[in-house]
Amino acid sequence: MSARTVNQKAWWLVLPVVALVAFNAVIPLMAVVNYSVQETFGNNEFFFEGVRWFQQVMQSARFREALQRQLLFTAIVLVIQVPLGVAIALAMPRTGIGVSICLVLMAMPLLIPYNVVGAMWNIFALPDIGLMGHGLIALGFDFNYTRQPLAAWITLVTMDVWHWTSLVVLLTYAGLSAIPDAFYQAARIDGASKWAIFRHIQLPKLKHVLLIAVLLRFMDSFMVYTEAVVLTGGGPGNATTLLSIDLVKTALGQFDLGPAAAMSLIYFLIILLLSWLFYTVMTRDDAK
Amino acid sequence: MAQIHLRALRHSYRARPRDEVMADWALRELNLDWRNGGAYALLGPSGCGKSTLLNIVSGLLRPTHGQVLFDERDVTGLEPGERNIAQVFQFPVVYDTMTVADNLAFPLRNRGLPEPQVRSRVREIAALLDLEATLDQRAAGLTADGKQKISLGRGLVRADVAAILFDEPLTVIDPHLKWRLRSKLKELHQRLGVTMIYVTHDQTEALTFADQVVVMDNGQVVQAGTPVELFERPRHTFVGHFIGSPGMNLLPCEIDAAGVARFDGHAVPTAVADASAARGKLTQIGVRPEHLRFARAGETGLPVAIERTSDLGRVTVVDARHGEQLIKVLVAEAGHLPSRDASLVFDMRHTQVYADGWIVE
Numbered sequence: 001m002s003a004r005t006v007n008q009k010a011w012w013l014v015l016p017v018v019a020l021v022a023f024n025a026v027i028p029l030m031a032v033v034n035y036s037v038q039e040t041f042g043n044n045e046f047f048f049e050g051v052r053w054f055q056q057v058m059q060s061a062r063f064r065e066a067l068q069r070q071l072l073f074t075a076i077v078l079v080i081q082v083p084l085g086v087a088i089a090l091a092m093p094r095t096g097i098g099v100s101i102c103l104v105l106m107a108m109p110l111l112i113p114y115n116v117v118g119a120m121w122n123i124f125a126l127p128d129i130g131l132m133g134h135g136l137i138a139l140g141f142d143f144n145y146t147r148q149p150l151a152a153w154i155t156l157v158t159m160d161v162w163h164w165t166s167l168v169v170l171l172t173y174a175g176l177s178a179i180p181d182a183f184y185q186a187a188r189i190d191g192a193s194k195w196a197i198f199r200h201i202q203l204p205k206l207k208h209v210l211l212i213a214v215l216l217r218f219m220d221s222f223m224v225y226t227e228a229v230v231l232t233g234g235g236p237g238n239a240t241t242l243l244s245i246d247l248v249k250t251a252l253g254q255f256d257l258g259p260a261a262a263m264s265l266i267y268f269l270i271i272l273l274l275s276w277l278f279y280t281v282m283t284r285d286d287a288k
Numbered sequence: 289m290a291q292i293h294l295r296a297l298r299h300s301y302r303a304r305p306r307d308e309v310m311a312d313w314a315l316r317e318l319n320l321d322w323r324n325g326g327a328y329a330l331l332g333p334s335g336c337g338k339s340t341l342l343n344i345v346s347g348l349l350r351p352t353h354g355q356v357l358f359d360e361r362d363v364t365g366l367e368p369g370e371r372n373i374a375q376v377f378q379f380p381v382v383y384d385t386m387t388v389a390d391n392l393a394f395p396l397r398n399r400g401l402p403e404p405q406v407r408s409r410v411r412e413i414a415a416l417l418d419l420e421a422t423l424d425q426r427a428a429g430l431t432a433d434g435k436q437k438i439s440l441g442r443g444l445v446r447a448d449v450a451a452i453l454f455d456e457p458l459t460v461i462d463p464h465l466k467w468r469l470r471s472k473l474k475e476l477h478q479r480l481g482v483t484m485i486y487v488t489h490d491q492t493e494a495l496t497f498a499d500q501v502v503v504m505d506n507g508q509v510v511q512a513g514t515p516v517e518l519f520e521r522p523r524h525t526f527v528g529h530f531i532g533s534p535g536m537n538l539l540p541c542e543i544d545a546a547g548v549a550r551f552d553g554h555a556v557p558t559a560v561a562d563a564s565a566a567r568g569k570l571t572q573i574g575v576r577p578e579h580l581r582f583a584r585a586g587e588t589g590l591p592v593a594i595e596r597t598s599d600l601g602r603v604t605v606v607d608a609r610h611g612e613q614l615i616k617v618l619v620a621e622a623g624h625l626p627s628r629d630a631s632l633v634f635d636m637r638h639t640q641v642y643a644d645g646w647i648v649e
Contacts, residue, residue, distance in 0.1 A: 180379065182378070185348050185375070186375070186377065186381040188369055189374070190395040190442055191370075191395055191398040191399060192369075193398065200386065200394070204385045
């Protein structure tokens with residue numbers, strides 16, 4: 001046996017990372033875990049409550065409804081934005097001055113601060129002075145998003161599509177640019193139709209980019225807060241109260257720290273679980 | 289299968305090429321005739337226009353001027369899919385998500401052929417290319433040479449392929465598989481008798497594959513001929529230099545009043561009896577290292593000093609020097625090397641005179 005020199009000094013080199021991760025992830029998360037199992041009546045006094053808040057949240061109709069609204073919103077957003085984004089990317093020019101123009105136009109919505117997007121659409125859709133709201137009424141539609149839940153949803157979804165489809169477009173466009181010319185040339189020689197080229201060359205080559213796009217859009221839309229709250233404030237009534245809006249109402253509006261913490265953890269676990277599902281399903285074929 | 293004629297082809301990648309500016313043109317005025325069932329190679333350095341020419345034949349590019357004829361039929365305006373050609377690219381192109389069988393069937397299904405016919409044709413081609421065992425595998429999982437065979441197969445499944453075009457198909461293949469794929473191509477050519485056109489910058493690939501090699505440089509055909517012709521009688525110094533390893537020796541020379549080429553005052557016997565026509569131009573003597581030998585006792589020749597020898601196994605390359613001029617000599621048996629000072633004897637039949645780069649006849 002050779003004598004092994006064990007030098008433990010290397011741990012010091014890891015320390016900065018450990019500290020960083022601790023302060024930005026572990027400690028805040030554990031604080032939330034801490035709140036989620038305790039009751040407080042002020043005075044910095046806490047009483048252990050076990051899983052009571054979790055039971056309460058899971059059984060509450062209010063949470064279930066917010067979750068349903070959240071799932072519906074995310075589903076609509078994904079179903080519209082991913083195909084639309086791919087379609088726009090396919091239609092964009094590949095060479096010439098048009099490329100820069102399109103890329104700048106596409107990047108614009110992504111550069112606007114979230115609360116500005118909310119405020120813009122809030123005014124844009126107003127029935128009395130907004131271009132869109134007033135225009136729709138002038139065309140004979142009964143459109144008032146401050147009073148009608150359907151109108152509020154349409155405005156909310158339209159705003160999100162306007163704000164975020166560009167992300168899918170840019171990712172897809174990058175993916176399309178990475179496909180070597182030889183594939184298109186081979187397809188021309190094989191007499192492939194436009195649809196066959198899309199189905200058998202472009203779509204398979206875009207798979208990984210689309211996985212990223214779907215994951216990002218899923219997570220972002222599931223956590224959407226600022227634009228929605230500025231646009232509708234969760235109304236009319238509770239019609240557009242998504243999970244994040246409900247969470248803020250619980251935590252900061254009512255200052256129910258325990259239930260809010262339990263809700264945060266459930267929220268977090270749902271996102272984690274669904275992201276894992278998306279990832280597993282979409283990369284299933286690669287393992288073969 | 290088809291004869292291919294290229295008539296007055298010119299091509300430029302610029303929108304408005306100027307006739308008088310040579311740099312605007314990727315291909316300059318080109319006429320070629322390829323007979324049915326021949327094996328042809330387009331050989332030249334990178335950027336010489338050989339891939340451009342290939343893409344014009346396959347229809348991926350439309351030439352700026354001129355015509356492409358398949359069996360006297362003008363196909364210049366036809367899409368690649370309508371020309372019935374197969375093309376194998378430098379990097380293997382397979383449809384990743386499909387099986388090998390679906391890959392091979394793809395061009396037939398695009399044409400709406402009935403399924404039983406597609407399947408029997410795919411089996412035939414798979415047998416021809418030794419792909420039967422992998423038919424149900426995903427194409428993405430094959431090795432590079434397997435993928436190249438799929439690209440080739442996608443061209444071959446079509447009935448009556450006019451020509452098979454290869455664009456440096458061995459670039460990404462492992463060295464020990466290169467040989468295998470190359471012999472497969474030769475075998476296919478013999479069995480099917482299809483016209484094959486093979487683009488490469490590797491002289492060994494070109495010379496072993498083709499019956500006729502078209503050497504290109506700067507968008508021009510410098511010489512088209514059999515490997516033996518290119519070797520023994522290069523029509524241009526570029527061909528002499530580009531083909532052969534090491535390439536042809538080029539010695540600056542003068543032509544005297546009798547039409548004899550003189551290198552540094554020494555009369556050199558050449559294949560041209562009287563080269564007077566070349567006087568006034570830039571003249572060179574071209575001789576391959578294979579066509580030089582050291583003088584035996586009593587013989588006279590060009591005096592040289594031996595600088596260095598490199599043993600290549602079967603042959604030895606000798607660097608000999610006469611004044612400023614370095615001359616390479618290929619010696620078959622290493623035992624007979626003179627030690628330091630020697631004289632060189634030129635093989636008269638294979639010693640050429642070039643004027644402004646072109647051979648004097």
